[in-house]
Amino acid sequence: MDLAITLDNNSSKPLHQQLYEQLRQAILTGRLTPGERIPSTRFLAKSLSISRFTVTTSYEQLLSEGYLETVMGSGTFVCQQIPDDLTQSNPIENIEKTNSSSIKLSKYGETLVNIKNVPRIAEAKLEINFRYGTPALSEFPIKLWRRLLSRYCNANLNWLDYSTEPLGYQPLREAIAHYLTRSRAVNCKPEQILITNGTQQALDLILRLLISPGETIAIENPGYLSARIIFETQNAQILPVRVDNSGLVVEELANYTEQNIRLVYVTPSHQFPTGAILSLPRRLELLNWAQQTGGLIIEDDYDSEFRYGEKPIPALQGLDKSDSVLYIGTFSKVLFPSLRIGYLVLPKSLVKIFTRAKWLNDRHLPILEQQVLAEFIESGHLDRHIIKMRSIYDKRRQVLVKALKKHFGKQAKILGEKGGIHLMVCFKSKLNDEEIIQRAASLGIGMMSANPHYLATHSKGEFIFGYGELTETQLTEGIHRLAQIILCS
Amino acid sequence: MDLAITLDNNSSKPLHQQLYEQLRQAILTGRLTPGERIPSTRFLAKSLSISRFTVTTSYEQLLSEGYLETVMGSGTFVCQQIPDDLTQSNPIENIEKTNSSSIKLSKYGETLVNIKNVPRIAEAKLEINFRYGTPALSEFPIKLWRRLLSRYCNANLNWLDYSTEPLGYQPLREAIAHYLTRSRAVNCKPEQILITNGTQQALDLILRLLISPGETIAIENPGYLSARIIFETQNAQILPVRVDNSGLVVEELANYTEQNIRLVYVTPSHQFPTGAILSLPRRLELLNWAQQTGGLIIEDDYDSEFRYGEKPIPALQGLDKSDSVLYIGTFSKVLFPSLRIGYLVLPKSLVKIFTRAKWLNDRHLPILEQQVLAEFIESGHLDRHIIKMRSIYDKRRQVLVKALKKHFGKQAKILGEKGGIHLMVCFKSKLNDEEIIQRAASLGIGMMSANPHYLATHSKGEFIFGYGELTETQLTEGIHRLAQIILCS
Numbered sequence A, B: 001m002d003l004a005i006t007l008d009n010n011s012s013k014p015l016h017q018q019l020y021e022q023l024r025q026a027i028l029t030g031r032l033t034p035g036e037r038i039p040s041t042r043f044l045a046k047s048l049s050i051s052r053f054t055v056t057t058s059y060e061q062l063l064s065e066g067y068l069e070t071v072m073g074s075g076t077f078v079c080q081q082i083p084d085d086l087t088q089s090n091p092i093e094n095i096e097k098t099n100s101s102s103i104k105l106s107k108y109g110e111t112l113v114n115i116k117n118v119p120r121i122a123e124a125k126l127e128i129n130f131r132y133g134t135p136a137l138s139e140f141p142i143k144l145w146r147r148l149l150s151r152y153c154n155a156n157l158n159w160l161d162y163s164t165e166p167l168g169y170q171p172l173r174e175a176i177a178h179y180l181t182r183s184r185a186v187n188c189k190p191e192q193i194l195i196t197n198g199t200q201q202a203l204d205l206i207l208r209l210l211i212s213p214g215e216t217i218a219i220e221n222p223g224y225l226s227a228r229i230i231f232e233t234q235n236a237q238i239l240p241v242r243v244d245n246s247g248l249v250v251e252e253l254a255n256y257t258e259q260n261i262r263l264v265y266v267t268p269s270h271q272f273p274t275g276a277i278l279s280l281p282r283r284l285e286l287l288n289w290a291q292q293t294g295g296l297i298i299e300d301d302y303d304s305e306f307r308y309g310e311k312p313i314p315a316l317q318g319l320d321k322s323d324s325v326l327y328i329g330t331f332s333k334v335l336f337p338s339l340r341i342g343y344l345v346l347p348k349s350l351v352k353i354f355t356r357a358k359w360l361n362d363r364h365l366p367i368l369e370q371q372v373l374a375e376f377i378e379s380g381h382l383d384r385h386i387i388k389m390r391s392i393y394d395k396r397r398q399v400l401v402k403a404l405k406k407h408f409g410k411q412a413k414i415l416g417e418k419g420g421i422h423l424m425v426c427f428k429s430k431l432n433d434e435e436i437i438q439r440a441a442s443l444g445i446g447m448m449s450a451n452p453h454y455l456a457t458h459s460k461g462e463f464i465f466g467y468g469e470l471t472e473t474q475l476t477e478g479i480h481r482l483a484q485i486i487l488c489s
Helices: A015-028 A041-048 A052-064 A107-114 A142-152 A170-184 A198-210 A225-233 A250-259 A280-293 A348-362 A367-378 A381-411 A433-442 A472-487 B015-028 B041-048 B052-064 B107-114 B142-152 B170-184 B198-210 B225-233 B250-259 B280-293 B348-362 B367-378 B381-411 B433-442 B472-486
Strands: A068-071 A075-078 A193-196 A216-221 A237-244 A261-266 A296-300 A325-330 A342-345 A412-415 A422-427 A462-466 B068-071 B075-078 B193-196 B216-221 B237-244 B261-266 B296-300 B325-330 B342-345 B412-415 B422-427 B462-466
Touching (some): A107 B198, A142 A367, A142 B142, A193 A348, A198 A296, A225 A237, A250 A261, A280 A296, A367 A381, A381 A412, A433 A472, B015 B052, B041 B052, B198 B296, B198 B325, B198 B342, B198 B348, B216 B225, B216 B250, B237 B250, B250 B261, B250 B280, B367 B381, B381 B412, B433 B462, B433 B472
Parallel strands (some): B216 B237, B216 B261
Antiparallel strands (some): A325 A342, A412 A422, A422 A462, B068 B075, B193 B342
């Protein structure tokens, strides 16, 4: 067993501390898995050429902290229950329902403790992971980005100071406004654009400023879980509305006049997770609903840049005549997630209050990357990158669809393949979703059920297939292995 | 009159649009000030060698949007009331108290609308501006920073993906934990450190998670206005507690047992704005209060890196035995504000709920700068930078104090000069603060009264002097000019 431990005799840090940290890290990152036997102190001491006492000291610390456990007569093992679910392995889940501390939380804090199923990031641990939401990072033009960073990180140091623009760096807002007007038929001026720390902050700000506890929000069912969780944090009443091949079934909103819906959350370009495109009549119907009732619409346009052979339908925001749409976009899919830049196009009447809230919440985004991104867009790099990626994703999509059809035929129904970087598949299988996920994992395949995205209803055999970051070989091989699991049971 | 207009005949943007944008920009950034006469269309057309029609078109747009106004028979002027108070000139103020839109706000939204005196960033428009809070940006090692950016923006693209660590990049948390343990006697492990988008987000998260509307927060009086505003957004009851030469008068907390104080906000290293250092007996007394009552303490250690001749007193957090201190630090003063990186050291029992909140609020900070900062700290650059800046600030401080003593003698009492990058001066003057500020501005001097930082009481003649970004020549000259105003009236 090679634990890949490297100890530095010249470090000021004692050897037992180094060993402790590296073992702990190996456990937390999953290199050592729960239940795995670890080497005896004698064996490890010998293989690392250190004293057995050093190893024992490290092990004892790990035992006392609950990372390891001894089983009488059979050795030392990685504990089945790792203490730090707050670290890499699972940063979000498993908050004790009873607040472990004596410190009293606010109502918001209590709500957060009680929320279940906070979505976590699916790490790309498995060999072929069909997780959704991650673009093809290896195709990102990193050298160009580095050059732009260097250019803006220059001798003119004015940008180091606080910005006086909580809405975001003005040239970036101008660039985004041009881009949206041109490519998405969004009807906006730079003054309406708030640069946010991703879609997540845009949603949080909207909820925090506009929705009082108990007010009703209608969501697509199934719909994007991460958005729903934000609505839950604000103690909103959440009303699931059915989705079909043309997206949200808008006419069903009329059945809920008594609920007094304040807000409808939709993903019209590529419904999450089904991939349906909200039809133009439905769009007009939804806008009409907003105008009639005074309701608001959140239009989450998370991956509309990627369309395959379909003509784009204008954004709801651009069709809106009554200032009722809050339009959200992000660079997480089209560039990269750790950039943490998204944007919110606001009705003019809400600009001031959102400006103030952004200023009071966290002042503004870091400036350097905003400068770089503004130039990236204005110089045409964004358009070029989108065209390139659209072609890459289109090929991957075709490979995935072909493999699914080849291996599954009528045993798999493919949905939502006309855009975005994921599609949805409904399998006919005797296995339940959890069994499929586990068996797939044993073959190195990461699978994500659509079920968590359902509210009040349940699905079986529906899986989301993110294909953005997988090569054509991986896609073919992944579906090939999957067929062995799903069809042979 | 030189308007510094540059038109590009080769641009695809029409000339009148270019002219419109540049004039509007000149108005918004203050190059053209309210009430200022602007050139006639005939004159401007001639001086720019463009048609008069082009100029007229631009002017008409600016007139219709309220940037310009015509006065019959005397010409065209910059409007006294500029429409966009949401842009550079004043991004935060002047939200109409009556929400101008028909869109209903949440309780939080309504609270934000009603908050007065939201502090704005003081721009460095004036020749010598004693604004506080901005470090000497020209001394920042930008070339080193750029080199580190290039190093981390490299071919290994794993960092482009979402982080699985909402608390922040692990090596950065380790670096900060080492730094705080060593330099501030803070008692923490990396697992307790949450990387935030500046102090502002740390305060917002604390209030949001721990304080329910109506609960009581004790603050220093005078105290940091930006913190108080956050407390107001949460509808907390705010209790001002007196400050003297040894900082917060802790014994006064005992007078308020009926108010059931949940939280005390203090700036013990360098009280804002008086600069007093909270004495060790007071620190112990405050911790004792927390232990007795179960109350919490926010320790905002915003500029403790800069001390002049004083031995550091250990942080409250390091003296605490009952997990009642939330310690906040920032890199805005010690590096640069637009980096937007601060941190919060949490009691262990609160780590999970803050992790979850950060994840739901905005996922995590951008990764690239976190990597760069981690290396900056670990390689010793931070320590070197602090030593260098301490020496620069010390000299500036001495020059400022000397100039104040020379020109004002007993007419000015200097407070809080032992640390930080600002001090406070109490002037004896017949003028009120507003008169002093206005007359100083007419001589190119920016002044900031301490009065907005008082709650329930008022000060007169107390001014905060930030000296971090001013050269020794500017400091001497600034005080020289100021003496003419304050002493000669």
